[in-house]
Amino acid sequence: MNYAQLLLPDFSLILFGYLLCRYTPLNRSIWQPVESLVYYLLFPVLLFQSIVKSPIDVGAASSLMAAGLLSGVAGIALAYSLPHWPWxxxxxxxxxxxASAQVAFRFNSFIGLAIAERLAGAQGLLMIAVLIGVCVPLFNVAAVWPMARHGGQGFVRELLRNPLIIATASGLVANLLGFRIPGWMEPTVSRISASSLALGLMAAGAGMQFGLLGRSRLLTVSVLSIRHLIQPLIAWGMAHWFQLDAVQTTVLLAFSALPTASTCYVLAARMGYNGPYVAGLVTLSTVLGVASLPFALGFLR
Incomplete structure (x- = not known):
């Protein structure tokens, strides 16, 4: 599989947003409302649709879910612990x-869904949907917590108001209750979901300022090393520990090596943090995914 070709469309959209914002009349005053639209409406619709699309067999997927959750918890712990490391x-x-700790453990679900389907067809798509369904709420809570605490904002209030958490939690409940999006609504919902990817990546590009990465080189290296090197190694260990089958191991390793979520930038900007710096991290993570995916799926597997 050509992983570079798979990641190129996402990186191209980020670059396109950057060029539009810097060299055309479509400047930041245009893109700030777009960020809000993606964050509060378009992306929550995509999350909900992705989770309810395929029925989740909790019993059959329990080992995969446990491996994914424990791998994620390990990544979260590593990201949180960085300020306490000696030197x-x-x-x-x-x-x-x-603002940037979330980059170390969150993931780009759009790329994950595309890769899983190519790797293992409908079975792979169902497995990645299970991982998305159980991990996104935890990861979003972990992403909001340090920013809410450091900014002196009410943590519970921020969680209850977070549209991504609301969408994933309601999607999980709906899936377990057997709810499915009616056929007559699916085309509209699918178009809304598709627009969230393009606009979200372009908005991230519009907010980028690569120069800001230079002032926090150690932080940049640390969070991206966790995301693209340590996380795949942890997932490899979890796959052996839980004795996952070949398909589950493949999906878990792909999941662990994905670029970080494009919405990391949106979340940081919405909560009053250094959005352009986080947007730069998202861009670098997308580039590094070209190396981490072959590392996980080729070398480790």
Missing amino acids: LGSHLERRDHA
Whole structure:
């Protein structure tokens, strides 16, 4: 599989948004409302649709879910612990860490869905949907917590108002209750979902300022190393520990090596943090995914 070709459309959209914002009249005043539209409407619709699309057999997928959750918890713990590491912690700016810690464990579900279907067909698509369904709520809670705490904002209030958490939690409940989107609504919902990917990536590109990455090189290297090197190694260990079958192992390794979520930037910007810095991390993570996916699916598998 040509992983570079698979990631190219997403990176191209980020670059396109950057060029539009910098060199055309479509400047930041245009893209800020777009960010809000993606964050509060378009992307929640995509999350809900992805989760309810395929029935989840909790019993058959329990080992995969446990491996995915434990791998994610390990990544979250590593990301949170960075300020407490000897020598490294004293060189990290705490607000930048609060905003960028999420980059180390969140994932691009759009790319994940595409890869899983190509790797294992309908079975792979169902497995990645299970991982998305159980991991997104946890990862979003973990992403919001340090920013809400550091910014002096009410943590519970931020969670209850977070549209991504609302969408994933309601999608899980709907799936377990057997709800499916009616056929006559699917085309409209699918078009809304598709637009969230394009607009979200372009909005991330529009907010990029690559120069800001230079002031936090240690933080940049740390969170991206967790995302693209340590997370696949942890997932490899979990696959052996839980004795996953070949298809489950393949899906888990792909899941662990995905680029970070494009909405990391949107979340950081909406909560008043350094959005352009996080957008740069998202871009670098997308590029590094070209290496981490072959590493996980080729070398580790």
